[in-house]
Amino acid sequence: MSDQPDTDARHLFSIREFVFPQDYPAVIALWQAAGEGIQIRRSDRLEEIQKKVQRDPDLFLLAEHQGKVIGSVMGGFDGRRGMMYHLAVALEYRKQGLATLLVEELEKRLRMKGCIRYYLLVTKDNHTAIQYYENHGWELMDLYTYAKDL
Ligand SMILES: CC(C)(COP(=O)(O)OP(=O)(O)OC[C@H]1O[C@@H](n2cnc3c(N)ncnc32)[C@H](O)[C@@H]1OP(=O)(O)O)[C@@H](O)C(=O)NCCC(=O)NCCS
Incomplete structure (x- = not known):
């Protein structure tokens, strides 16, 4: 065994897909504690997350x-572009x-789905x-980013 300190702790963590609805409370708590970089909006309600998971079950990690x-x-992929939303890590694990x-x-x-370019939104003060x-x-x-509620 090496005497070197373990500087890469990544193997201690596991990555898995979000499971609806069991993971919802823990994920909302993570986002609420993440600071202003994550703004919880209408799209983060339980019923909206359900739609998201139905569409891209393998992209919510x-x-x-x-x-x-x-x-x-x-993540999201609409056939042309991808998106990344709500990248967040608990403070003590950053x-x-x-x-x-x-x-x-x-x-x-995303690459496996054929996505060749993807976007994210970040507030200017983050x-x-x-x-x-x-x-x-x-x-x-x-670019300007426009949005419209439906
Ligand atoms: C932005 C955010 C997701 C980054 O998460 P993180 O887990 O700290 O990111 P990483 O550890 O992968 O990388 C961060 C830095 O730590 C460094 N790092 C990674 N492993 C390391 C290690 N073992 N030791 C020391 N530094 C390390 C990385 O090199 C990186 O530095 P760099 O940007 O100069 O390359 C996190 O700060 C966060 O959750 N912010 C609040 C939510 C938010 O605002 N999200 C963005 C919404 S748009």
Whole structure:
């Protein structure tokens, strides 16, 4: 056995698909505790998450440690572009490569579906996340983002 300290704790975590509705309370708690970077909206209600899971059951991923949900990412693919939503890691588990593990798994799954480009939305004041994305190959697009409630 090596005397070196274990600097990569990623093997301690497991990644699995979100199970509806059992995982919903733990995931909402994770998002609520994640800070302002995750804004819980109408789309995060139980019935909306159910629609999401029916459409892309394999793109909503959780990270777990000893049975506790400690990370999430939700992907989507519409046949042309992909999306990433609600990448979040519990505060005490950050900076251990967990977000990267979740994103790598999501990207593997998006690629397998034929997705060649995907997007994310981040608020302008979320400096930690922006730094993370810019360090991990994301490019800022010079566009307005419009949205409309239906
Ligand atoms: C953004 C967020 C998801 C990143 O999660 P994370 O698990 O800390 O991310 P990672 O550990 O994969 O990477 C973060 C940094 O830790 C570093 N790191 C990874 N493993 C490490 C280790 N074993 N030791 C030291 N540093 C390590 C990474 O290199 C990375 O630094 P870099 O960006 O300079 O490359 C997290 O800060 C978060 O949940 N924020 C709140 C929610 C939010 O705002 N989400 C974004 C919504 S758009």
